[in-house]
Amino acid sequence: MFAKILNTLNNTCLRNVTTVVDHHCIRKIILDFPKNKNSLSLDMLNSLISDTQNAALNTNIKVIIMSSSQPNIFSSGHDLKQFQKNKNDNDLQLQKEILEKLVRLINIIQNLPIPVIAEIKGHAAAAGCQLACSCDIITASEKALFSTPGIKQGIFCSTPGVAIIKSSLPLKIATKMLFTGDPITAQEAYQFGLVSQVFPEHLLEDGTVELANKIAKNSKEVLSLGKQCLYQQINLDKEKAYQVAIDAMLENIKLDDAQEGIKAFLEKRTPIWVKAKMNK
Structure with missing residues (x-):
C-alpha cells in the first residue's frame, strides 16, 4: 500500500532526505537519503523534527510509522563527516547542535499525543539505534540488526547508550553492545524486550500497518x-x-x-x- 504511494511520489517529486506519506489516519515518515545511509545529519534531523511536529497538527493522523526507503539500513547513525575536526572554530558548536537536535526529536516523539512505531527493515546503528529505541513501539524484519558500533571508530556511543539502557534492554546486554560494538539480531532484541514484534522480511510493512490500524481504531x-x-x-x-x-x-x-x-x-x-x- 505505502510502497505504491511512495513510488508515485518519487516519480513526481524532488527527492528530499525524508518522504512523508499519509494513508487514512496513518502517517509514514520515511528516512530517504540512501547516499549517506540515512545518516542523522543536521538536515535529516531538521526534516524529521518538522515531519513529526506537522503530524501532531493534523487532527486526522492517529499513528506515525517511522521507516526507511532502504531494505538494508534504517539509519547508520550520525554523519561522521560532521564530527571531523577542521580549522573552523565552530566545529564544536555544530556537533553540540546535532547531538541536541536528536534529543529534541526524541522528546518530541515521546511528547507527541499519538503513538510512533519504528519499522526497522535493516540495520539501526548508533544514533539510528538511539532513534529506534526512543519510539513507542518497534517492529522489525527478521533480518534487522541493532548496534552501537561507535567504539570501533573511537567514539563511545554515549548518547545512544542512554536510549538503549532506558529502554527495556537488560543492562548487561546493553553494556556488551556498547563495549564491543557488535550488533544484536531482531530475534535477540525481541527476546530481550526491545522489539515489539518480528516479521518475515516480506511481511514487515503490511504487519506494521496492520498494527498501526489496530491502534488507530481507538479514540x-x-x-x-x-x-x-x-x-x-x-x-x-x-x-x-x-x-x-x-x-x-x-x-x-x-x-x-x-x-x-x-x-x-x-x-x-x-x-x-x-x-x-x-x-x-
Whole structure:
C-alpha cells in the first residue's frame, strides 16, 4: 500500500532526505537519503523534527510509522563527516547542535499525543539505534540488526547508550553492545524486550500497518492521555506513579469517548468515538 504511494511520489517529486506519506489516519515518515545511509545529519534531523511536529497538527493522523526507503539500513547513525575536526572554530558548536537536535526529536516523539512505531527493515546503528529505541513501539524484519558500533571508530556511543539502557534492554546486554560494538539480531532484541514484534522480511510493512490500524481504531483523545500518563509515571517510584495514574484515570473517565466506550461495552456493540460521529 505505502510502497505504491511512495513510488508515485518519487516519480513526481524532488527527492528530499525524508518522504512523508499519509494513508487514512496513518502517517509514514520515511528516512530517504540512501547516499549517506540515512545518516542523522543536521538536515535529516531538521526534516524529521518538522515531519513529526506537522503530524501532531493534523487532527486526522492517529499513528506515525517511522521507516526507511532502504531494505538494508534504517539509519547508520550520525554523519561522521560532521564530527571531523577542521580549522573552523565552530566545529564544536555544530556537533553540540546535532547531538541536541536528536534529543529534541526524541522528546518530541515521546511528547507527541499519538503513538510512533519504528519499522526497522535493516540495520539501526548508533544514533539510528538511539532513534529506534526512543519510539513507542518497534517492529522489525527478521533480518534487522541493532548496534552501537561507535567504539570501533573511537567514539563511545554515549548518547545512544542512554536510549538503549532506558529502554527495556537488560543492562548487561546493553553494556556488551556498547563495549564491543557488535550488533544484536531482531530475534535477540525481541527476546530481550526491545522489539515489539518480528516479521518475515516480506511481511514487515503490511504487519506494521496492520498494527498501526489496530491502534488507530481507538479514540485519539484517549490514546493521547494514556501516552502522556505512561511517560509521566515511568521513572517515578511506585507510590507517585500510582497517584499520577489515578489522576489520569479520573481525567480519562470524564471524556465523552470514555463514556461512549462504557455504554458500548454494556450494550455489546462497537463504540463510535466523538470524532467519528462528527464525520458522519
